[in-house]
Amino acid sequence: MAVFGVLALLCCGVFVLSLNRTRAAATRLHHAERTIRATLDRQGAALLHGDEAAWLSAVDPALTSQMTWLYANLRGLQVSGWIPRARKVTRKVKDGPAWTAEVQIRICFAAPTCTRTAETFVPLGDVISARTRWSVAGDRAVLMAFDQFSADGSVPWKQEPLDFAIGKRVVVAAPRGQPDTRPAEWLPAAERAAAVADRYALSDPRPGRYFLFLAGEKEWNDAVGTDREAAAFVDRTSESTAFAIVDATDFGTDFTDETLLRHELGHIATLLGTLDNQDEWAIEGMAEYIAYAGTPVKAYDLIGDARWQVSHTGWTGRLDLEWSTAPEERHGFYAMGFLAMRCLGETYGEPRLLAFFSEVVRKGEEPGTAAMSALGVPWEEAEATCEPKIQAWLRP
Numbered sequence: 001m002a003v004f005g006v007l008a009l010l011c012c013g014v015f016v017l018s019l020n021r022t023r024a025a026a027t028r029l030h031h032a033e034r035t036i037r038a039t040l041d042r043q044g045a046a047l048l049h050g051d052e053a054a055w056l057s058a059v060d061p062a063l064t065s066q067m068t069w070l071y072a073n074l075r076g077l078q079v080s081g082w083i084p085r086a087r088k089v090t091r092k093v094k095d096g097p098a099w100t101a102e103v104q105i106r107i108c109f110a111a112p113t114c115t116r117t118a119e120t121f122v123p124l125g126d127v128i129s130a131r132t133r134w135s136v137a138g139d140r141a142v143l144m145a146f147d148q149f150s151a152d153g154s155v156p157w158k159q160e161p162l163d164f165a166i167g168k169r170v171v172v173a174a175p176r177g178q179p180d181t182r183p184a185e186w187l188p189a190a191e192r193a194a195a196v197a198d199r200y201a202l203s204d205p206r207p208g209r210y211f212l213f214l215a216g217e218k219e220w221n222d223a224v225g226t227d228r229e230a231a232a233f234v235d236r237t238s239e240s241t242a243f244a245i246v247d248a249t250d251f252g253t254d255f256t257d258e259t260l261l262r263h264e265l266g267h268i269a270t271l272l273g274t275l276d277n278q279d280e281w282a283i284e285g286m287a288e289y290i291a292y293a294g295t296p297v298k299a300y301d302l303i304g305d306a307r308w309q310v311s312h313t314g315w316t317g318r319l320d321l322e323w324s325t326a327p328e329e330r331h332g333f334y335a336m337g338f339l340a341m342r343c344l345g346e347t348y349g350e351p352r353l354l355a356f357f358s359e360v361v362r363k364g365e366e367p368g369t370a371a372m373s374a375l376g377v378p379w380e381e382a383e384a385t386c387e388p389k390i391q392a393w394l395r396p
Contacts, residue, residue, distance in 0.1 A: 007115065008173055009196075012132055013317075020061075020118065025238045027165045028091065029089060030060070031142075032089055032091065032099045032134075032136045033086065033089045033101075034140045035136050035139055035302045035381070036086050036089060036099065036134055036136070036141050036142070037085075037086055037227065038139075038141075039058045039134075039140075039141040039143070040084040040086065040103065040105070040278075040363075041084065042054070042058070044082030044083075044084060044105075047071060047075070047079060047082055048079065048080070048082060049082075049194055050075065052068070052071055053091075054069065055067070055071050056071075058141060058142055058143055059142070059143045060088045060135075060142055060143060060144045062144075063143060063144070063145070063146055064272075066074075067143075067146065067265045069160070069161040070158070072161065072162075073157040073158075073161065073162050074107065074157075075157075076108055076162060076164035076166070076171065076173060076175070077109050077110075077157060077165075077211065078110040078171060078173060078208065078209055079107060079108070079109060080108045080109060080110055080114055080208070081106065081107065081108030081111065081113070081114020081285040082105060082106075082107060082114075082293055083106040084103060084104070084105040084106075084115060084378055085103070085105075085161075086101040086103050086132075087101065087102045087103075087104070088101060088102045089159055092133075095163055096351055097125070097135055097136055098133055098134065098135055098144065099133070099134045099136050099141075100131065100132065100133050100134075100146075101131075101132050101134065102129070102130075102131055102132070103128070103129070103130045103131075104127055104128070104129050105127065105128040106126070106127050107126045107128060108126065108206070108240060109126065109209075109211065109240075109241050110171075110207070110208030110209040110211075111205070111208050111240050111241075113363060114240075116374040123196060123236065123259075124237050124238045125153040125154075125155075125235065125237025125241070125324045126237045126238050126240075127150075128151075128158060128191065129148065129149055129150045129151075130146050130147055131145070131147045131150065131257070132144075132145060132146055132147070133145035135302060141171070142299075152241060153220075153235070153237065154213065154215070154219070154222075154223040154235040154245045155173065155191045155211075155213045155235070155243045155245065156172065156175070156219060156321065157173070159306075160175060161175075161176040162174065163175075163176050163177075163182075163183055164183055165177075165182075165183035165184040165186070165187045165328055167187050167190065167191045167194075168195075169191055169194035169195065169198065169209060169210060169247050170187065170190040170191055170194050170209060170210045170211075170212055170265075171189050171209050171211050171212070172184075172190055172212045172213075173211070173212070173213050173214070174213070174214035174216075174248070175216055175219065177286055178248075180216070180376065181214045181216065183214065186212065186214065186246075189255055189256060189257070189258045189261055190210070190212050190261050190265075192258055193261035193263075193265050193356060194265055195208050195259050196262050196265075196266075196293055197210070197262060197265035197266045197268065197269040198269065198294075200266060200269050200270055200286075200290050200354065201269040201270070201272075202269065202270050202271075202272075202354065202357070202358055203269075203272035203273035203275075204273065204337060205268075207268055207269060207272055210244065210265050210268055211241075211242070211243045211244065212244045212246060212265075213244070213245050213246065214246055214248035215244050215245050215246060215247055215249070215332050216249060217249050218246050218348060219245075220245075220248075220249060220252070223235075223245060223380070224343065229327055229330060230245040231246070231252055231253045231257075231260055232244060232245060232247060232252075232253065232260055232263070232264045233245055233264070233267060234264055234267040234271070236271065236272070236275060238275075239274065240272070240273070241275050242267075242268045242271070242275075244261070244264035244265060244267070246260070246264070247375050255355060259291045259292065259301070260291070262290055262291040262292075262293070262311045263287045263288060263290065263291035264287070265290075266286065266287040266289075266290030266291060267283070267287050269290070270283075270287070270290075270349060270357065270361070271283070271361070271362075274360075274361070274362050275328075276326045277361050277362075277364075278331075278364075279360055279361050280323035280337070280359050281319070281320050281321050281322075281323060281333070281336070281337045281340065282320070282337065282340075282341070282357055282360050283337075283361055284333070284334050284337045284338075285334075285336075285337025285338050285341040285356055286337075286340075286341050286361075288302075288334055288335075288337060288338035288341070289338055289341040289342055289345060289353075292338065296394045297339070298337065298393070300335070300336070302331050302332075302334060302335035303335065303393075303394070305331035305334070305335045306332060306335035306336055306338075307394050307396075308332055309329065309332030309333065309336055310336075310391075310394060312319060312332070316387075317383050317384065317386070317387030317390075318383065319340040319343075319344075319367070319383050319386060320340075320367050320384070321336055321337070321340075323334065337367070339390045339393060339394075340359075340386065340390075341353065343377070343385075343386035343389050344356065344358070344382065344386065344389055346389075346396070347382075347385055347386065347389070348375045348376070348377075348382075352375050352376070354376055355361060355373075355374040355375075356370050356371065356374035356375055358374075359373065359374050364379070367379045368380075
């Protein structure tokens with residue numbers, strides 16, 4: 001019996017020791033998690049207040065260069081929100097006091113608010129995702145490694161230093177040292193284009209600042225391949241952030257093309273706050289409407305493409321044409337979308353046109369449903385009214 005008693009005491013002692021070790025490990029983990037998260041919060045506060053020294057105060061000197069240009073990029077893009085979280089915090093025993101963690105940080109740009117929502121940590125273009133390593137001692141955590149993953153995107157602000165020109169309504173960015181592409185040269189035309197786009201803004205809140213990225217050869221090929229038909233596009237990385245990407249290579253456009261900039265910033269003004277819209281005829285037509293606001297229809301650059309499209313397809317008056325991605329038809333569809341929007345705007349007025357666009361594109365209503373509430377007439381009547389007007393515009 002005495003033997004069994006001794007064994008029982010030994011087993012009990014081992015259990016208690018194991019339990020104490022488990023509790024101690026859990027306490028260390030909880031402390032490390034809390035310290036890392038507090039450090040990330042302090043970094044965010046420093047970033048938002050423009051305090052670079054405080055931002056770098058918890059960064060190992062070996063990371064200073066990387067974290068300095070990331071700070072500069074975020075400040076250049078008018079960072080307005082930093083919502084971090086740390087997951088899978090794990091101690092690396094062989095590295096002494098080192099801990100690893102997967103970090104996700106939701107970034108907001110030029111927005112009045114940046115709130116936690118169900119989509120806050122969806123890995124979209126305005127979320128930083130990184131595998132990190134920390135040295136934790138007491139209540140201090142020092143960032144030792146910051147290896148980003150899912151760092152792709154049309155604007156490589158997570159990957160490399162950028163140069164900026166910042167205006168009242170537009171931020172122009174480009175890869176640092178990109179030959180023959182200086183953001184400051186693009187800013188005047190971009191500011192004028194933004195003033196036009198602002199008149200058609202439909203999001204609530206309205207765009208804080210428009211972002212224009214000048215893509216070099218590498219950035220353009222990474223984003224769209226070797227397509228040289230397009231000169232620019234808009235990348236909506238979330239409902240609150242959108243970037244206008246311009247092909248600034250020798251094959252692309254130049255800083256005097258205000259019409260192109262109006263088109264792209266017009267997309268942002270009318271689509272910000274939404275994702276995955278499908279009505280290309282209205283989306284591209286409205287962007288062209290904004291681009292050529294005040295320009296006589298006969299002087300529209302793609303009027304010849306519209307004539308070809310009408311002749312090629314035997315057009316009979318339908319405004320909401322099914323979109324085609326065929327290169328030979330691209331300009332014709334853009335032109336027909338413009339003419340549809342121009343006619344609706346001139347016939348029923350811009351306020352009703354914008355209400356119709358909101359119903360169809362932003363809310364997903366069918367034109368037949370939206371026409372009565374927004375335009376005040378059946379869709380068939382609107383098409384019948386516009387068909388002869390468009391035919392008249394197309395006569396040489």
